[in-house]
Every structure is written in C-alpha cells, then in structure tokens.
Amino acid sequence: MSMYTNFQEFLTGELSAIKEAGLYKGERIIVSPQGAEITLNTGQTVLNFCANNYLGLSANKKLVEAAKKALDTHGYGMSSVRFICGTGDLHKELEQKLAQFFGTEDTILYAACFDANGGVFEPLLSEQDAIISD
16 A cells, blocks of 8 residues: 555545544635625525625725726736735835825735734734734
8 A cells, every 4th residue: 555545545534533523614605795695606695704804895896896997907916925026006005095094104915814913913922922813
C-alpha cells in the first residue's frame, strides 16, 4: 500500500468520524444577493447571520454601478496582496476620502476583518497580551 493510499484512507476515516459526530459543515451555496435574507441553491430562503455585510451595502445600486465602472477601467481584482503590488489608485483615493470624512490623518483599507485584526493587533500588542475577538 502506498503512502498516498494510507493517507487517503486516514483522511477518509477522519472525515467519516467528523460527520458521525455531527461536526461536519457542508457549504451552503448562495444564489441571491447578500442581505438579511438569502436564497440557497436548494431554493430555501434563510436568515443570514454570518455575512460580513454589516452595513448592507453589498447589493446597494450605487455601489454596484461604481463597481461595474471600476471593472471597465481597472479590470477584475488586484492580482496580488496590497503589500506586494496590489494597491491601486482607487484604494488610495477611497482611503483619502475616508480620512477626510472621519477627520483623521490617514486611513488604511483591509479586504477582510482578519487582515484588519492583524494590522492592528500585531504592531500594538505582544505575546503577553490576550486577544478575544469575534
């Protein structure tokens, strides 16, 4: 029996145990715009308690139109993380406008809350600090 086969059997067993314990989380495939209610590919409409769409802006008509315009002028995605070569002029323009709006010296945008936590916690805290984050 090859190492690959052994490993595959091990993973299959682990996955079966997770499913038997009721701990397996299957994907729910969303087929509607993000909102308080979403529709799944099963046809079921459910309350959405897990999105990062805190302000409800993901389906905002003005933002969708602005995104379409940006696609025409800048293409799709930055093709890299910001610190390598993923910072665009639109990022900087929005950061400047946000800084002006909030009356701050500067602003930095993060693509995800996880990234923002790292951007704040890592420079300010040490290994002696405890972080509780949801």
